[in-house]
Amino acid sequence: MAAGRRKRGSHTATLEHPRHRDCAGGIMLGMRLSARADYALRAAIELAAAPGGHVTSDQLAKAQRIPGKFLEAILTQLRRAGLVRSQRGPEGGFWLARPADQISIADIIRAIDGPLLGVRGERPENLGYFGAAEPLQTVWIALRANERLILEEVTLAHLVSGKLPARVRELAELPGSWQGRVSP
Numbered sequence: 001m002a003a004g005r006r007k008r009g010s011h012t013a014t015l016e017h018p019r020h021r022d023c024a025g026g027i028m029l030g031m032r033l034s035a036r037a038d039y040a041l042r043a044a045i046e047l048a049a050a051p052g053g054h055v056t057s058d059q060l061a062k063a064q065r066i067p068g069k070f071l072e073a074i075l076t077q078l079r080r081a082g083l084v085r086s087q088r089g090p091e092g093g094f095w096l097a098r099p100a101d102q103i104s105i106a107d108i109i110r111a112i113d114g115p116l117l118g119v120r121g122e123r124p125e126n127l128g129y130f131g132a133a134e135p136l137q138t139v140w141i142a143l144r145a146n147e148r149l150i151l152e153e154v155t156l157a158h159l160v161s162g163k164l165p166a167r168v169r170e171l172a173e174l175p176g177s178w179q180g181r182v183s184p
Helices: 035-049 057-064 068-080 105-113 136-151 156-161 166-172
Strands: 005-008 011-014 084-087 093-096
Touching: 035 057, 035 068, 035 093, 035 105, 035 156, 057 068, 057 093, 068 084, 068 105, 105 136, 136 166
Parallel strands: none
Antiparallel strands: 005 011, 084 093
């Protein structure tokens, strides 16, 4: 097998960066993202990459190794959010409801998990801190704003083409960006 490549299941995955070494097929490594959102993003990327425009749920499940029944529920959520369309029958399947360059990562995460950043299930602007902890609310608001900058800018078209926005590439190349941090 060529250097920089490894066998994963029935296909070979290219290892372009050290981050891929311990990735078990998912998008997120150290950040917290629900399995549902991870699966939804992977399914949406497959739909965006589909040359024929539509794909069956079985094809999506196999391509991304997502449990079939779980994927069906996720696709229903994406359809209700207006991100995908579906058709039943022999010519049926799923396809994106809008062009890939008009669907952001944030759109998909919100459709599946709700607001991007919550603290104890609350939006940061609805929190109330007292005393010395009062500045925490501003930190959570800033964190959400930063998260939005990335997730709202990156579209399915960026992911399919592999051409991420410059800001994303720059942040990913900052020293320490690819290393996880563990509490002491």
